[in-house]
Amino acid sequence: MKTKQQISHILQEIARMYPDIRTELRYETPFQFLIAVILSAQTTDRQVNKTTPPLFARVREAEDIMKLSLPELEKMVSSVNFYRNKAKFISQSGEKLVREFGGIIPNDLKSIQSLPWVGVKTAKVVLGVLYDAPYVGVDTHVHRVMNRIGIVKTKTPEETDKILEKKLTREQKMIIHHPLVLFGRYHCTARKPKCSICPIREMCDFGSKRLISERKSV
Numbered sequence: 207m208k209t210k211q212q213i214s215h216i217l218q219e220i221a222r223m224y225p226d227i228r229t230e231l232r233y234e235t236p237f238q239f240l241i242a243v244i245l246s247a248q249t250t251d252r253q254v255n256k257t258t259p260p261l262f263a264r265v266r267e268a269e270d271i272m273k274l275s276l277p278e279l280e281k282m283v284s285s286v287n288f289y290r291n292k293a294k295f296i297s298q299s300g301e302k303l304v305r306e307f308g309g310i311i312p313n314d315l316k317s318i319q320s321l322p323w324v325g326v327k328t329a330k331v332v333l334g335v336l337y338d339a340p341y342v343g344v345d346t347h348v349h350r351v352m353n354r355i356g357i358v359k360t361k362t363p364e365e366t367d368k369i370l371e372k373k374l375t376r377e378q379k380m381i382i383h384h385p386l387v388l389f390g391r392y393h394c395t396a397r398k399p400k401c402s403i404c405p406i407r408e409m410c411d412f413g414s415k416r417l418i419s420e421r422k423s424v
């Protein structure tokens with residue numbers, strides 16, 4: 207397991223690799239961001255960004271979704287996976303936001319998780335991006351990276367989320383959320399992690415083991 211000092215150093219290095227990046231999803235209003243996050247489950251951000259412009263031309267705020275019928279909405283998002291369910295959740299979320307929150311995305315975990323389909327990861331991503339809240343949204347990338355490095359030893363993203371919640375400081379969560387997702391998506395990838403050019407290799411359990419075996423084979 208890593209010391210607090212090592213964790214701090216590792217997170218700073220990762221943050222340095224992706225400065226000033228909040229999200230790759232394109233949106234203009236908070237409700238549009240919620241829609242984009244819902245659409246992005248099991249779908250790439252690139253595909254979501256291709257899908258949303260015609261929808262966002264008609265839907266800016268939560269109340270706008272009520273002017274679209276479900277079949278219309280389904281048609282507009284039909285290029286993403288599980289579009290029928292996602293259209294239903296978007297529609298229900300918009301209605302609930304208007305009915306219970308004055309059309310505003312709530313700024314606390316419990317309220318935002320009361321929206322249809324919004325689980326802890328989605329809630330943390332939305333709060334992190336929209337309100338700069340100190341949360342790390344643990345997706346499969348973050349879960350994999352944290353385990354490879356050795357900051358956690360867990361079997362599921364849910365377990366990783368619980369441990370990171372306790373282990374990281376508020377400041378660390380604020381600086382690391384967005385860089386960590388991109389680090390997992392583009393650098394420490396599932397199939398071919400870029401260990402040979404990784405700035406934290408010496409401190410990473412997986413990377414340093416690879417390094418030792420590479421040296422032995424020379």
Ligand code: SF4
Pocket residue numbers: 354355393394395399400401402404405406407410411412413414
């Ligand atoms: S050394 Fe390799 S496994 Fe470790 S964080 Fe870097 S890319 Fe990922």
